[in-house]
Amino acid sequence: MQKLDSKIPDGPLAEKWKNYKAGLRLVNPANKKKLEVIVVGTGLAGASAASALGELGYNVKVFCFQDSPRRAHSVAAQGGINAAKNYKNDGDSVFRLFHDMIKGGDYRAREANVYRAAEVSNDVIDHFTAMGVPFARDYGGSLDTRSFGGVQVSRTFYAKGQTGQQCLLGTYSSLSRQIAKGTVKMFPRRDMLDLVVVEGKARGIITRHLLTGEIERHAAHAVVLATGGFGTVFYLSTLGLGSNASAAWNAHKKGALFANPSFIQIHPTSIPVLNDYQCKLTLMSESLRNDGRVWVSKEKGDKRHPTEIPEEERDYYLERRYPAFGNLVPRDVASRAAKERCDKGYGCGDSGLSVYLDFRDAIDKQGKKAIEDKYGNLFEMYEKITGINPYNQPMRIYPAGHYTMGGLWVDYNLETTIPGLFSIGESNFSDHGANRLGASSLMQCTGDGYFILPYTLSDYLSDQIRVPKFRTDLPEFEESEKKVKERIDKVLAVDGSQTASSFHKRLGKILWDHCGMMRNAEGLIKGLELIDQLEEEFWKEIKIPGGADELNHELEKALKVVDFFDVGRLMCEDALQREESCGAHFREEYQTEQGEAKRDDANFAYVAAWEYQGPKAKPVLHKEPLKFEFVELKERSYK
Amino acid sequence: MEIRLKIWRQKNAHTKGKFETHHLKEVSPEMSFLEMLDYLNTQLIEQGKEPVTFEHDCREGICGSCGLYINGRPHGPMQHTTTCELHMREFKDGDTIVVEPWRASAFPIIKDLVVDRSSFERIIHAGGFVNINAGCAPESNSTPVNKIISDRAFDAAVCIGCGACVAACKNSSAMLFAAAKVSQYALLPQGKVEAAERVQKMVKKMDEEGFGFCSNTYGCEFDCPKGISVDFIAQMNREFFSAKVCKPKAE
Numbered sequence: 001m002q003k004l005d006s007k008i009p010d011g012p013l014a015e016k017w018k019n020y021k022a023g024l025r026l027v028n029p030a031n032k033k034k035l036e037v038i039v040v041g042t043g044l045a046g047a048s049a050a051s052a053l054g055e056l057g058y059n060v061k062v063f064c065f066q067d068s069p070r071r072a073h074s075v076a077a078q079g080g081i082n083a084a085k086n087y088k089n090d091g092d093s094v095f096r097l098f099h100d101m102i103k104g105g106d107y108r109a110r111e112a113n114v115y116r117a118a119e120v121s122n123d124v125i126d127h128f129t130a131m132g133v134p135f136a137r138d139y140g141g142s143l144d145t146r147s148f149g150g151v152q153v154s155r156t157f158y159a160k161g162q163t164g165q166q167c168l169l170g171t172y173s174s175l176s177r178q179i180a181k182g183t184v185k186m187f188p189r190r191d192m193l194d195l196v197v198v199e200g201k202a203r204g205i206i207t208r209h210l211l212t213g214e215i216e217r218h219a220a221h222a223v224v225l226a227t228g229g230f231g232t233v234f235y236l237s238t239l240g241l242g243s244n245a246s247a248a249w250n251a252h253k254k255g256a257l258f259a260n261p262s263f264i265q266i267h268p269t270s271i272p273v274l275n276d277y278q279c280k281l282t283l284m285s286e287s288l289r290n291d292g293r294v295w296v297s298k299e300k301g302d303k304r305h306p307t308e309i310p311e312e313e314r315d316y317y318l319e320r321r322y323p324a325f326g327n328l329v330p331r332d333v334a335s336r337a338a339k340e341r342c343d344k345g346y347g348c349g350d351s352g353l354s355v356y357l358d359f360r361d362a363i364d365k366q367g368k369k370a371i372e373d374k375y376g377n378l379f380e381m382y383e384k385i386t387g388i389n390p391y392n393q394p395m396r397i398y399p400a401g402h403y404t405m406g407g408l409w410v411d412y413n414l415e416t417t418i419p420g421l422f423s424i425g426e427s428n429f430s431d432h433g434a435n436r437l438g439a440s441s442l443m444q445c446t447g448d449g450y451f452i453l454p455y456t457l458s459d460y461l462s463d464q465i466r467v468p469k470f471r472t473d474l475p476e477f478e479e480s481e482k483k484v485k486e487r488i489d490k491v492l493a494v495d496g497s498q499t500a501s502s503f504h505k506r507l508g509k510i511l512w513d514h515c516g517m518m519r520n521a522e523g524l525i526k527g528l529e530l531i532d533q534l535e536e537e538f539w540k541e542i543k544i545p546g547g548a549d550e551l552n553h554e555l556e557k558a559l560k561v562v563d564f565f566d567v568g569r570l571m572c573e574d575a576l577q578r579e580e581s582c583g584a585h586f587r588e589e590y591q592t593e594q595g596e597a598k599r600d601d602a603n604f605a606y607v608a609a610w611e612y613q614g615p616k617a618k619p620v621l622h623k624e625p626l627k628f629e630f631v632e633l634k635e636r637s638y639k
Numbered sequence: 640m641e642i643r644l645k646i647w648r649q650k651n652a653h654t655k656g657k658f659e660t661h662h663l664k665e666v667s668p669e670m671s672f673l674e675m676l677d678y679l680n681t682q683l684i685e686q687g688k689e690p691v692t693f694e695h696d697c698r699e700g701i702c703g704s705c706g707l708y709i710n711g712r713p714h715g716p717m718q719h720t721t722t723c724e725l726h727m728r729e730f731k732d733g734d735t736i737v738v739e740p741w742r743a744s745a746f747p748i749i750k751d752l753v754v755d756r757s758s759f760e761r762i763i764h765a766g767g768f769v770n771i772n773a774g775c776a777p778e779s780n781s782t783p784v785n786k787i788i789s790d791r792a793f794d795a796a797v798c799i800g801c802g803a804c805v806a807a808c809k810n811s812s813a814m815l816f817a818a819a820k821v822s823q824y825a826l827l828p829q830g831k832v833e834a835a836e837r838v839q840k841m842v843k844k845m846d847e848e849g850f851g852f853c854s855n856t857y858g859c860e861f862d863c864p865k866g867i868s869v870d871f872i873a874q875m876n877r878e879f880f881s882a883k884v885c886k887p888k889a890e
């Protein structure tokens with residue numbers, strides 16, 4: 001049985017990181033060269049960490065499954081990145097950003113970690129600017145900001161609707177610089193399939209070379225996972241199709257606890273499903289809710305064209321229900337409100353599964369040009385996908401799986417329960433509690449990579465300087481490689497008749513229906529049963545053409561689906577044990593009379609961290625109690 | 640709708656490729672082009688055949704993974720649209736659609752429609768960055784940047800690295816790709832310091848990688864899914880010549 005120690009330093013909130021950092025051990029420059037670090041992932045988290053570690057002089061090996069690190073899914077982030085600069089003089093501060101995130105996360109995140117993320121946010125913006133990231137500016141030449149959901153200040157820095165791309169290309173440029181210098185070696189087109197643990201410490205990984213199928217062993221003194229989110233577990237999501245849980249999941253099987261797996265954010269504004277072959281939902285950035293108004297008809301099943309529905313027959317339900325925040329309520333609240341209207345029959349479109357996001361008033365007031373400047377590329381994207389011009393008629397939107405707040409459990413050092421295995425960015429669980437506020441992920445990923453991990457990892461490595469370079473012929477590598485090969489042979493051997501995607505799609509539907517925006521005990525138990533049945537069928541029916549020794553997308557997909565079955569089960573288990581509603585986790589049994597989430601702080605103010613027990617065995621739950629010393633727990637109200 | 644696909648199949652880099660024809664029924668105009676290929680692949684797999692391999696990830700026009708040469712144009716017939724954003728409603732019932740990989744010697748074919756674009760990586764490694772370590776950045780607003788300049792740098796920075804510019808060019812030139820990066824940094828004060836060295840290194844690398852020269856036919860701009868302007872090529876040329884004249888030289 002493992003024991004959880006979050007290693008949160010004592011002292012006043014604002015002093016914790018500063019004092020802790022000052023006490024961390026360092027590695028002498030001459031010794032850094034002798035130490036090797038593996039970083040898996042080249043999104044904002046992985047690329048920033050790898051380049052910062054390279055700058056320090058460590059020997060870094062970086063992995064990603066795409067052909068280039070520049071294609072990590074961080075590239076798709078649209079709206080922006082938060083920082084507590086207070087450039088608008090509107091009362092922002094590190095404390096307010098921290099407080100907004102704690103409240104937005106419905107009091108299910110650690111105070112100390114969140115405060116630190118807010119604290120380094122300003123350094124992140126400064127570093128991006130210095131690296132030549134072209135953030136939007138105002139006419140005086142200063143950086144511009146805009147507001148995002150769930151907050152009342154304007155602290156979101158942006159680059160049109162392509163903030164993620166510009167930030168990622170910034171971190172990619174610093175990564176490229178280290179690759180050129182030789183401190184970082186890049187391994188693209190690799191799929192991490194296992195973590196290698198030697199004498200209780202993370203010492204390497206097993207990868208599959210995606211072009212040749214070769215199974216490779218890589219050793220290092222420490223391993224960092226920055227493998228992003230696993231929202232693709234729903235099949236339809238706003239993530240890239242290659243996004244997966246496999247790297248984190250296989251680390252979990254090797255002993256890393258997995259925290260809050262059921263905390264998955266369903267984003268309120270995605271383009272709805274348009275056809276049955278669709279495998280991806282495209283996000284329309286939350287920033288659109290700054291100017292767009294969300295509504296449905298007051299009449300059930302209204303089939304009129306939206307522009308023909310007169311003002312008084314429109315129900316601006318967010319403004320009606322939440323007058324203080326209106327269209328800018330946090331994501332979980334906005335998503336459930338949309339589902340509520342659609343479930344009651346007020347939804348629009350043929351399927352009735354969408355609501356309007358309307359820019360008519362904003363265009364009237366600010367002019368088309370102003371709206372185009374802010375959201376031009378998003379409007380274009382919408383038109384390309386739907387064939388409808390949102391300048392002339394409202395967009396149709398619906399919630400979609402988007403962001404995993406849960407992930408590998410880490411302590412204050414961002415270290416998992418396996419010594420020497422660190423996890424940063426979306427792949428860990430640490431900063432967003434039960435719901436993430438918009439524009440705070442890019443901030444967290446980059447803060448983790450450039451400004452936090454380099455300190456805590458150096459502390460870990462400081463007593464590793466006498467440990468010689470690891471050899472990959474150790475029995476642990478041997479064993480790990482053997483297991484991976486067996487896994488591959490096992491799926492290839494089935495030779496059934498159905499594709500990996502068809503199973504993935506059905507699994508996604510089970511989870512969306514039973515462990516999605518609304519959950520209840522009965523449904524979750526049902527979900528667990530259905531997953532077991534589907535998995536059984538998978539092992540009889542999966543068909544993978546081609547072999548293991550070549551570029552084989554079908555094999556890659558099938559291996560991911562195998563892990564998604566396990567992840568889906570853990571999501572249901574986690575949602576089942578949490579008998580309260582908080583943030584994105586909404587249990588129908590626990591709601592207020594007005595239909596809002598009803599938290600139970602007395603019994604559930606903890607992080608649920610799960611320990612793997614074996615293939616069919618029930619996982620063990622560990623609870624890390626959350627102590628709130630600096631904020632008062634309140635009902636989260638946006639009314 | 641019904642369509643006829645003439646699609647390039649090639650087992651690997653060492654074998655010869657050829658076109659294969661497939662008839663697809665019940666294609667929905669709402670499908671994206673890649674969803675249509677998924678639909679084809681599902682049928683191929685169910686018939687026990689090998690699916691067509693193509694690259695993709697974000698499926699929303701931003702990661703630059705996808706890139707097919709469709710009916711003689713990179714990313715197909717629609718302007719400012721990546722392959723993954725292209726929808727079948729742009730085609731007609733009964734159409735024949737020819738699908739090929741990018742063709743350029745600096746982008747060798749790996750399998751079917753997948754090519755190796757690592758030459759782009761090496762151009763960036765040659766100098767596509769600002770030399771600054773984490774921890775030494777000044778306060779962001781300490782250097783104001785004229786909005787027009789900064790917006791222009793953004794217009795250059797939107798490149799997704801897909802390679803359409805190379806595929807569109809009869810000389811397989813990577814000028815637009817390199818120029819976008821060179822210009823983004825040359826325009827901003829943060830990148831200006833090293834502008835002269837950067838442009839020389841990146842241009843040198845581009846030549847070494849086997850990309851062709853630029854003969855100003857502007858196919859690259861026309862087919863760039865992000866609409867990056869050839870004005871940046873002019874800007875790069877200016878940077879390049881002024882760097883030559885007033886040193887400092889790349890080694």
Ligand SMILES: Cc1cc2nc3c(=O)[nH]c(=O)nc-3n(C[C@H](O)[C@H](O)[C@H](O)COP(=O)(O)OP(=O)(O)OC[C@H]3O[C@@H](n4cnc5c(N)ncnc54)[C@H](O)[C@@H]3O)c2cc1C
Nearest residue numbers: 041042043044045065074079080192228425426439441442
């Ligand atoms: C459409 C969209 C819009 C968003 N908009 C915003 C926004 O405006 N603001 C904001 O703050 N956040 C936003 N987010 C969230 C944010 O973009 C992500 O949380 C964040 O970018 C994740 O970064 P990351 O570095 O953790 O992971 P990613 O960028 O996803 O990178 C994961 C990396 O891991 C690698 N990898 C994964 N699995 C393996 C494996 N098995 N083997 C080898 N390599 C592997 C991948 O190749 C990749 O390099 C958005 C998210 C989406 C999907």
Ligand code: FES
Nearest residue numbers: 696698703705723
């Ligand atoms: S798949 Fe990402 S740009 Fe097309």
